[in-house]
Amino acid sequence: MIEVQSLHKQYGSINAVNGVNFEVNRGEILGFLGPNGAGKSTTMKMITGFIRPTSGTVLVDNIDVQKHPVSVKERIGYMPESGPVYGEMTVEEFLTFIAEVRGFDDATTKEDQIDRVCDLCRLNSVRHQSIETLSKGYKQRVGFAQAVLHDPPVLILDEPTDGLDPNQKKEVRKIIKSMAKDKVVILSTHILEEVSALCTRVIIIAKGQVIADESPESLLQRNKYFNALKLETEDVDLETVKQGLKDLPEVAAAEINDGSLEVFPKNKQSIETLVLKVCRENNWHISKFEKRPVSLDEVFWELTT
Numbered sequence: 001m002i003e004v005q006s007l008h009k010q011y012g013s014i015n016a017v018n019g020v021n022f023e024v025n026r027g028e029i030l031g032f033l034g035p036n037g038a039g040k041s042t043t044m045k046m047i048t049g050f051i052r053p054t055s056g057t058v059l060v061d062n063i064d065v066q067k068h069p070v071s072v073k074e075r076i077g078y079m080p081e082s083g084p085v086y087g088e089m090t091v092e093e094f095l096t097f098i099a100e101v102r103g104f105d106d107a108t109t110k111e112d113q114i115d116r117v118c119d120l121c122r123l124n125s126v127r128h129q130s131i132e133t134l135s136k137g138y139k140q141r142v143g144f145a146q147a148v149l150h151d152p153p154v155l156i157l158d159e160p161t162d163g164l165d166p167n168q169k170k171e172v173r174k175i176i177k178s179m180a181k182d183k184v185v186i187l188s189t190h191i192l193e194e195v196s197a198l199c200t201r202v203i204i205i206a207k208g209q210v211i212a213d214e215s216p217e218s219l220l221q222r223n224k225y226f227n228a229l230k231l232e233t234e235d236v237d238l239e240t241v242k243q244g245l246k247d248l249p250e251v252a253a254a255e256i257n258d259g260s261l262e263v264f265p266k267n268k269q270s271i272e273t274l275v276l277k278v279c280r281e282n283n284w285h286i287s288k289f290e291k292r293p294v295s296l297d298e299v300f301w302e303l304t305t
Contacts, residue, residue, distance in 0.1 A: 001024060001025060001026050001060065001061055001153060001154060001184040002023065002024040002047065002058070002059070002060055002154065002184055002186070003023050003057075003058070003059040004020055004021060004022050004023070004043070004047065004056070004057075004058050005021060005056055005057040005058070005059075006019055006020075006021060006055065006056040006057070007019070007020040007021070007043065007046060007053050007055075007056035007057075007058065008020075008053060008054045008055045008056050009039070009042050009043075009046060009051070009053050009054050009208075010054045015207075015208050016039050016042045016208055017039040017042050017043050017046070017053070017208045018039075018207070018208035018209050019056075019208075019209060020039070020043055020056075020205065020208070020209065020210055021210065022203055022210060022213060024184050024186060024201075025184065026153070026182070026183065026184055027180065027181055027182075027183075027184075027200075028180075028184060028185070028200050028201055029176065029177075029180050029185040029187060029198050029199045029200050029201070030184075030185065030186045030187065030199065030200075030201050030202070030203060031187055031188075031189065031194075031195040031198070031199035031201070031202040031203070031216070032044065032186055032187065032188045032189075032203050032205070033188070033189070033190075033192075033195065033202060033203065033204045033205070033300060034204055034205040034206055034304065035206060035304050038205045038206050038207065038208070038304075039205050039207075039208040039209075040158075040188050040205055041080075041081060041158055041188065043205065044078075044156050044158055044186065044188060046058060046065070047060070047065065047076075047156060047186070048065075048072075048073070048076055048078045048156055049065045049066075049069040049072055049073060050078070052066065053066075060072045060075055060076065060154060061075050061153065061154070063075070074150070074152075075152055075153055075154055076152055076154045076155075076156060077147035077148050077149075077150065077152040077154065077155045077156070078147055078156045079143050079144055079146075079147040079155075079156070079157045079158060079160055080143075080158050081158040081159045081162065081188075083139070083140070083142070083143030083146070085131050085139060085142055085143060085146075086131065087130065087131045087132030088130060088131075088132065089130065089131055090127070090128050090129060090130050090131070091118070091123055091126055091127050091128070091129060091131060091134075091142055091145075092114065092118075092127050092128060094131060094142065094146070095114045095117065095118070095142075095145060095146065095149060096110065096114060098146045098149055099113055099114060099149060099150075102149060102150045103150075104150075113149055113150070113151075114149070117145040117146075117148055117149050118145070120145070120148065120175060121141045121142075121144055121145040121148075121175065122141065122171060123138070123141055123142065123145060126138055136163040136164075137163065137164045137165060137168040140160065140161070140162070140163065140164055140168075140172070141168075141172070143160075144157070144160060144172065144175070148179065152183070153182070153183050153184065154183065154184045154186075155176075155179070155183055155184070155185045155186070156185075156186045157176070157185065157186070157187050157188065158188045159188060159189060159190070160172055160176070160187065160189075161173070161189070161191065161194060169191075169194070173194065173197055173198055176198060177198060187199065192295070192296040192297050192300060193296075195216055195296055196216055196296060199216060200215065201213070201214070201215055201216075202214060202215065202216055202219055204219075204300065204303055204304065206303070206304045211303055211304070212303055216296065219296065219299050220296065220299060228262045228263060228264045228265075228291070228292045229262065229263040229264075229265075229271065229272060229275055229289070229290070229291060229292070230260050230261070230262055230288065230289070230290050230291070230292045231260065231261045231262075231263065231275070231279075231286055231288065231289055232259065232260050232261070232286070232287045232288035232289075233261075233284055233285060233286060233287060234285040234286075234287045235285050236283075236284045236285065238256050238259075238260075238261045239256070240284075241261055241279070241284050242254045242255075242256060242261055244278060244282060244284075245261075245263055245275060245278060246263075248271075248274065248278070249266075250265060250266055250269060250271050250274055251263055251264065251265065251266065251271065252264045252265060252266040260288070262292065263275060272289075272291075276289070
């Protein structure tokens with residue numbers, strides 16, 4: 001459904017996007033990640049036709065974004081990071097305006113579409129309220145509602161849960177998941193737990209280039225500090241244990257965090273037996289000993305710094 005081919009965007013001497021290539025198929029939820037200034041939002045804006053690339057091609061449903069921008073926009077629902085809404089309008093007035101922009105001229109059809117997205121986005125309780133009086137969470141829902149009003153096959157969402165409380169985040173994720181099987185969803189976020197909860201695939205971009213493109217599970221497997229061991233002790237200083245373990249050939253690193261010692265194996269090997277043996281030989285009494293899976297935050301940090 002989406003093909004991005006050798007995409008470049010240059011602002012003077014700055015390469016904001018530098019040769020990005022990827023494809024996304026129907027049914028995928030793609031998490032699009034990267035540090036600030038990496039080129040995420042610029043890439044998403046080029047996919048939607050919001051800005052023109054310096055060079056390269058974007059195809060949406062085999063339609064060239066630059067040659068047929070209106071046809072592409074008919075197929076895309078776009079929610080920018082700070083969704084533009086008209087605060088003086090009520091939710092219903094704004095969605096009516098968007099429906100008319102989207103070509104819903106028949107009154108019954110227009111009303112049906114607005115009813116559908118108000119149900120979908122849980123907006124009925126504020127439907128007749130002016131947008132400027134809404135909380136940030138409800139404003140985000142209005143932005144999401146305008147993106148899905150025309151039931152597009154492609155959804156591009158830039159930070160869709162930014163500023164939402166945990167319950168609101170859960171609701172938005174549930175909505176995205178329920179729609180995803182029939183669509184392509186590209187989701188930009190800084191909330192890495194969202195990637196684990198939602199995404200079937202992850203692209204990480206840094207300095208305008210793709211540095212990873214795989215499933216969240218696969219990303220976790222590639223981290224060099226895979227499955228750290230977490231130790232707490234009873235009668236010995238953690239610094240002493242750290243010094244005794246960190247120079248073992250099988251240990252990549254040892255760090256003290258929040259009252260626990262974390263020991264990271266080299267080459268993802270199993271070092272539990274070795275660590276316990278060294279502790280026993282030195283009479284270091286261990287009160288807690290467990291494996292701690294590596295998080296996406298750590299993988300992201302390792303890949304982008």
